[in-house]
Amino acid sequence: MWHLTATGTTPAPVLETLLDHLAAGKAWDTTIGSPVTEKTVTAATQPLTDAGWEHTVDGRWIRWTNPSRDAGIRFDAFAAQNPNSPLTTWTIWAGPSMDQPAWSACASAYTPAGLLADLSGELAQECGTRQVRTPSARRFVPVRAAASPVPLRSYASPHHGPQH
Template identity: 50%
Template structure:
């Protein structure tokens, strides 16, 4: 059955996924702040950062990915995922970050129609319903249990609080089981690969719906100082 119909992921699965990623990618380092609820991973360039919230509820932000042009510059783009996001979606995300898809973005340029089309092509290929509702463009699975939302208003305000992209699954977009939200300049290749997994990926387990929630999105992660990527604790993630 489709990835979006999978059982909500267990937080332990998310932690194990991040541990495996760090164990198999020497160009990433991990560190902890004062709170045991949080863990961070940073690429050796100090321009790509992962924040993992271990105790986040299933319907709130448990992952934040942020990219920077330099270690001390403003953020280029960011992406968040809630605690119930299926493991295959996060596996694909981490795989693409490791393969360098986190940097193929045009900073300072407007998001054009070609980029939107490229990001959503896998959904179109899967026959997902395409609709326009005011400022929002939707691609929805045939059974209505998953979709993609593009917010044209948010796309014109890349530094705003609203996400430009929303990948979701659940009863409705307003009552999602899980969601991935992304900012305007999130690379279209990265988005397209996530959409491909959402639309065409398969798993074996059925869905267990969760309680509806209001969308949760984290505040911007600050740019990293030159020393921030060093490991500050020997404790494993």
């Protein structure tokens, strides 16, 4: 099968996109055991290409980043060709850098291209609507804070630690 994991700070619109895709029954469009092809990668990242995101090839990785370089997707070609490996094939992220994201979602090789395209589209659409961060909210870099039904302080309070 396939799997996708997301950090606790992944914005609600990204999670809603995932849940909508699953609810629509579109999560089964990848044949188990089929290799990830160039066609799969192109379909999964088409929204980024359409939005003018830059892509680079660095060894086994292909990276797409937005113009401000604070959001992107990384595809690991090695992991894609070794689907039984514990390596992550797809990493979707936003924040200061991919190595220090404010949030991320990681997906396996068999994750449906349609789901990845929906998530790519959400990322590409919402990265331009980032809100200016205040000093008290510096720890957060939500993709769509203004439209999120959950206030930022519900993720964690900068003065009192995580809220439960």
